[in-house]
Amino acid sequence: MRSQQLTLIGFGAIGRAVYQRMQAHPAVQITHIVVSEHKVAALQAELGPAVTVTHQVPQSATLALECAGHTALTGHILPALQRGVECAVLSIGALSAPGLTEQLQAAAEQGKTQLHLLAGAIGGIDALAAARQAGLDSVTYIGRKPPAGWRGTPAEKQVNLDTLTQPTVILESTAREAASLYPKNANVAATLSLAGLGLDRTRVRLIADPTVQENIHEVEAHGAFGSMSVRLNGKPLPENPKTSALTVLSAVRFLLNRTASVTI
DSSP: OOOEEEEEEOOSHHHHHHHHHHTTOTTEEEEEEEOOGGGHHHHHHHHGGGSEEESSOOTTOSEEEEOSOTHHIIIIIHHHHHTTOEEEESOGGGGGSTTHHHHHHHHHHHHTOOEEEOOTTOSOHHHHHHHHTTOEEEEEEEEEEOGGGGTTSTHHHHSOTTTOOSOEEEEEEEHHHHHHHOTTTOHHHHHHHHHTTOTTTOEEEEEEOTTOSSEEEEEEEEETTEEEEEEEEEOEETTEEEEEHHHHHHHHHHHHHHHOSSOO
């Protein structure tokens, strides 16, 4: 088992959950946590001397994990990649911004390092990316969440989330528009598009459904490989109903694979 030092970017619901899970793993040491400058002192006092809280990725960093949201990709990940820091990100929806994917790729090439786009809340990314090698004809994603999972989003202007009695489509469009309008909810759509047909050819349907208690992700893909259908009923993080608990576990899996002798 190899050891790995990690800089964690963001300490909201996801970052805190990752930190708590990794504390018990001897091979992964979270040495730094990056938060907004005005939050540094309070978080440092809360966590104590075992970790350094700062407002920027330290020069000594070798691996950074982003759990902070879309602005962190330009504010922290881009300059870190340029310096040669290996990075992994969960806010894949940010890549719907025109040109950002190319900027990140150029930064990684400049720093002679890698950027890892984590699967987050969805399964089947490995199969979809493999199927793309032979050619894909169509990829469709359906995201279904309880009404509470859509609070603070444009859905509130379309429907009354408090009085819904039946499943209601709040968006039917491309992955690019879904990720742009619902950045905290549609990371899955962006992830699927980057593994498959791209942001403009991946179709997305988002549904507010008062009959479900979980975040439900469905994917259908067809191509030269055959066809695949994936359905995942993901429980939301208790601290943030917009986020699937599997998102945290995806990050944990990535970190554990960094230190394991055998990975899968």
